[in-house]
Amino acid sequence: MEHETLNLLHRRVSIRKFKPEMPDEETLTKLLEATIAAPSAGNLQNYTIIQIADPQRKKALNKLCMEQDCVDSAPLAFIFLADTSRFNRYAASQGGSGHFTWLFNYVLHTTDAAIAAQNMVIAAEALGLGSVYIGSILNRMLDMIEFLDLPEYVLPAAMLSVGWPDEKPEPKPRHPVEMVLHKETYRHDSLTELSELYRERNENFCGRYQAHPRKNELCQGIGEVNYPKYVSLAHYTEDKMIERGSEMLKGMKQAKFL
Ligand SMILES: Cc1cc2nc3c(=O)[nH]c(=O)nc-3n(C[C@H](O)[C@H](O)[C@H](O)COP(=O)(O)O)c2cc1C
Numbered sequence: 001m002e003h004e005t006l007n008l009l010h011r012r013v014s015i016r017k018f019k020p021e022m023p024d025e026e027t028l029t030k031l032l033e034a035t036i037a038a039p040s041a042g043n044l045q046n047y048t049i050i051q052i053a054d055p056q057r058k059k060a061l062n063k064l065c066m067e068q069d070c071v072d073s074a075p076l077a078f079i080f081l082a083d084t085s086r087f088n089r090y091a092a093s094q095g096g097s098g099h100f101t102w103l104f105n106y107v108l109h110t111t112d113a114a115i116a117a118q119n120m121v122i123a124a125e126a127l128g129l130g131s132v133y134i135g136s137i138l139n140r141m142l143d144m145i146e147f148l149d150l151p152e153y154v155l156p157a158a159m160l161s162v163g164w165p166d167e168k169p170e171p172k173p174r175h176p177v178e179m180v181l182h183k184e185t186y187r188h189d190s191l192t193e194l195s196e197l198y199r200e201r202n203e204n205f206c207g208r209y210q211a212h213p214r215k216n217e218l219c220q221g222i223g224e225v226n227y228p229k230y231v232s233l234a235h236y237t238e239d240k241m242i243e244r245g246s247e248m249l250k251g252m253k254q255a256k257f258l
Pocket residue numbers: 012013014015016068070132133134135136171172
């Protein structure tokens with residue numbers, strides 16, 4: 001049993017091509033029941049999952065998520081929300097206090113929502129479904145509040161596209177455990193150690209990126225291209241980080257977590 005679970009964790013990969021068929025109700029019930037078995041702070045389950053299956057809504061969602069093919073092709077999108085609205089309202093109505101309204105609560109319950117999402121990823125794999133996280137759900141918080149009709153104290157934390165897989169990618173390499181695991185206190189790695197850590201990714205990237213017209217286009221103007229330059233100067237640019245971060249702050253203010 002232990003090995004079965006470990007095998008599942010090792011074989012799971014993100015799926016970005018899906019068959020058009022909707023998963024059946026029985027499979028979906030199993031998926032969602034396994035999802036909400038996730039741990040949560042105080043077992044409060046201060047998260048909500050919005051399922052989007054309507055093709056027009058999915059198209060509109062995709063526009064807000066930077067037009068990724070997989071959002072369109074997957075029959076289902078699940079948006080995981082940090083949600084203290086439900087408990088706040090109930091507690092206040094029962095003589096308690098609806099004070100789960102602070103930045104602390106936002107962070108705590110965003111974590112709950114992300115943990116539930118990862119349960120869905122693993123349950124999907126066990127059921128033969130495929131899934132991929134869509135990080136761009138966080139890019140346009142204000143538009144997302146409107147699109148999902150979110151009340152105060154509710155904000156998106158994570159999103160998954162889910163469906164029957166129509167591809168079988170190989171698992172991607174990971175950093176070795178000894179580089180990720182620090183013991184007792186933080187280990188301050190030297191630049192030589194970091195260069196060694198990223199060497200393989202750098203070599204693989206340089207061999208492959210030329211074949212990608214979009215990556216090529218993004219790399220215009222950054223001089224000689226390598227993996228860290230591509231990631232930091234072309235893909236996750238500082239401008240984008242600042243713009244999305246400031247949009248996130250506005251979302252947090254609108255949701256009253258700030
Ligand atoms: C928080 C988060 C956001 C992600 N956002 C996207 C995304 O927007 N689009 C996408 O195609 N993949 C996205 N991914 C998937 C990662 O690219 C993927 O997990 C990573 O490359 C490792 O590959 P694997 O999942 O196949 O092991 C995201 C993953 C995480 C955890």
